[in-house]
Amino acid sequence: MNRSILHVDCNNFFASVECVYDPSLGSVPCAVAGSKEDRHGIILAKNELAKKAGVKTGEAIWQAQQKCPGLITVPPHFDRYNKFSKLFKGICFEYTDLLESFGIDECWLDVTGNRKSAAVIANEIRERVKNEYGLTVSVGVSFNKIFAKLGSDLKKPDAVTFITEENFREKIWGLPAEDMLGVGRRTLGCLHSHGIYTIGELAEVSPAALRSWLGKSGPMLWKFANGLDDSRVMRFDERIPPKSVSSGYTPYRDLQCENDVRILIYALSENIAAQLRRHGLCCRTVSINIRDRELNHVCRQIRTAFPLSDSSRIAEEALGLFRKEYSGNTDIRSLTVCASDLEPFSEDIQLDLCGEVFRSERRDSLNKAVDGIRKRYGYGSVFRGLLMQDVRLGMFDPKEIGDAHPVGMRA
Numbered sequence: 409m410n411r412s413i414l415h416v417d418c419n420n421f422f423a424s425v426e427c428v429y430d431p432s433l434g435s436v437p438c439a440v441a442g443s444k445e446d447r448h449g450i451i452l453a454k455n456e457l458a459k460k461a462g463v464k465t466g467e468a469i470w471q472a473q474q475k476c477p478g479l480i481t482v483p484p485h486f487d488r489y490n491k492f493s494k495l496f497k498g499i500c501f502e503y504t505d506l507l508e509s510f511g512i513d514e515c516w517l518d519v520t521g522n523r524k525s526a527a528v529i530a531n532e533i534r535e536r537v538k539n540e541y542g543l544t545v546s547v548g549v550s551f552n553k554i555f556a557k558l559g560s561d562l563k564k565p566d567a568v569t570f571i572t573e574e575n576f577r578e579k580i581w582g583l584p585a586e587d588m589l590g591v592g593r594r595t596l597g598c599l600h601s602h603g604i605y606t607i608g609e610l611a612e613v614s615p616a617a618l619r620s621w622l623g624k625s626g627p628m629l630w631k632f633a634n635g636l637d638d639s640r641v642m643r644f645d646e647r648i649p650p651k652s653v654s655s656g657y658t659p660y661r662d663l664q665c666e667n668d669v670r671i672l673i674y675a676l677s678e679n680i681a682a683q684l685r686r687h688g689l690c691c692r693t694v695s696i697n698i699r700d701r702e703l704n705h706v707c708r709q710i711r712t713a714f715p716l717s718d719s720s721r722i723a724e725e726a727l728g729l730f731r732k733e734y735s736g737n738t739d740i741r742s743l744t745v746c747a748s749d750l751e752p753f754s755e756d757i758q759l760d761l762c763g764e765v766f767r768s769e770r771r772d773s774l775n776k777a778v779d780g781i782r783k784r785y786g787y788g789s790v791f792r793g794l795l796m797q798d799v800r801l802g803m804f805d806p807k808e809i810g811d812a813h814p815v816g817m818r819a
């Protein structure tokens with residue numbers, strides 16, 4: 409039987425939530441951005457009018473204002489975004505518990521076999537989120553997750569798009585390959601070098617050729633493009649062990665010295681370590697992704713001497729990678745730390761490291777205590793003294809660096 413899968417995506421989520429609190433923002437070009445006083449603050453999100461004027465996420469406020477002189481900027485309120493995320497997913501949850509979140513403002517639902525048809529459910533969700541919470545969503549309805557997600561991008565805001573067995577070639581195949589989940593920057597470069605630009609062109613290459621160019625993700629992308637994705641929508645409370653865990657952040661202002669970088673790397677690593685411990689995992693590879701003020705990307709990784717699950721150790725590895733690439737006086741726009749090559753946490757391995765034994769045990773019990781406090785009182789209830797420095801430096805609010813994002817294809 410064909411499945412009925414919905415992908416629900418809030419339109420311009422951050423900016424739309426700000427409009428709920430201040431409706432006057434709806435009629436002007438508006439962006440959520442780092443501190444207003446500092447003209448080097450960064451654009452984090454924008455509304456439709458700002459988008460039309462060419463404003464882009466990730467650029468500096470002064471650049472955005474050159475393109476769009478009337479641009480109004482507001483500071484981010486992550487507590488509001490988390491609240492509205494829960495609210496709109498709460499509506500979705502009334503239809504099924506097969507609800508898989510994809511970031512703060514998107515989720516998939518599997519409504520196969522539901523009493524109501526997928527079309528009725530999609531429209532009810534769209535209407536209800538708008539009427540009850542003042543946000544518009546776009547919904548893609550299809551027989552697999554990949555096409556449902558593509559569908560939700562096709563028409564927005566406030567729309568439902570159906571991608572069926574009959575119409576997917578016409579609706580999907582003309583889209584650029586990079587619109588499809590799983591086609592990242594590197595994959596795209598490879599596809600372009602073989603003259604493949606659209607999802608349809610990707611669908612028509614042989615899976616064997618794709619495997620030789622891209623490894624095992626090649627045939628997977630071929631399946632996606634041909635409507636053969638059979639991955640399931642997970643239950644709302646299901647956790648599969650991630651293949652890697654990463655945490656990245658674009659601070660309110662560029663990082664200007666090594667101390668700035670150190671503080672952010674510690675905040676990100678802390679977040680990663682908490683996630684690793686939640687899954688009972690540790691990592692053997694640490695990598696760092698750096699974007700500087702000229703928007704150049706640098707990505708570096710290191711295989712660690714032994715498995716890590718402690719934030720200080722992950723942070724020190726990441727900081728070492730940073731120091732190899734940059735001196736302390738380069739302006740850094742954003743940073744991502746990633747832990748991969750994950751394996752089950754084993755105390756034996758840690759105890760084998762003579763000399764490190766007691767420290768390791770003490771750290772483990774400290775980490776456990778911190779995890780317990782956070783579980784009870786929230787992530788922001790306790791953080792490192794080092795991060796308190798930043799309350800003065802004003803780069804970010806440690807509470808905003810909420811959950812790390814597990815990465816990896818779900819089966």
Ligand SMILES: [Mg+2]
Pocket residue numbers: 417418419420421513514
């Ligand atoms: Mg969205």
